[in-house]
Amino acid sequence: DAKTTQPTSMDCAEGRAANLPCNHSTISGNEYVYWYRQIHSQGPQYIIHGLKNNETNEMASLIITEDRKSSTLILPHATLRDTAVYYCIVRVENSGYALNFGKGTSLLVTP
């Protein structure tokens, strides 16, 4: 799996959009960008994934640059419950290999 780079930590005010960046300059053509998050004292939870087109679901939006070397996870209206560590992972879709986690970005949503 290609390596990713994420900021160590970020802050966001409640109700504002949280934009979490991820760099993956060595991503391969068949690798997708996956996002997971881990709320304190819980296991990681899948959020969203995409290949090259922007994706949106009930949790978040994923914007992938045209050259696919970076992406941004957007939480449109952050709440206190979105405080968590967010992991960006690149991998082949439905890979038989396990997820390879980095250190992620610790997002703190403040009142």
Add this chain to the structure above:
Amino acid sequence: EAGVAQSPRYKIIEKRQSVAFWCNPISGHATLYWYQQILGQGPKLLIQFQNNGVVDDSQLPKDRFSAERLKGVDSTLKIQPAKLEDSAVYLCASSFSIPRTWQNTEAFFGQGTRLTVV
């Protein structure tokens, strides 16, 4: 749908003692993973099972760690003897295996077992 169940939630043991963790994956999920998460780090894969066979155990410290999934459903992870550096959260996850492929859909994680070795 029930999630991945793990027990116990917390465990405190002295170094050189043994400990075992139990995991019950989501029904129908053939693939099961054990991860170790040290404080401040992302989860690190210890072992991956497909049914009752081992797919990847390259990062499992086999001198002290063992894992089994005898009937292809529940799994146990054991540490014997424990060291101080084994203090971590042990996460179990499972995923659905697409039939006749070597592909797995998204992984679902349990809440983990927090181990403290003193």
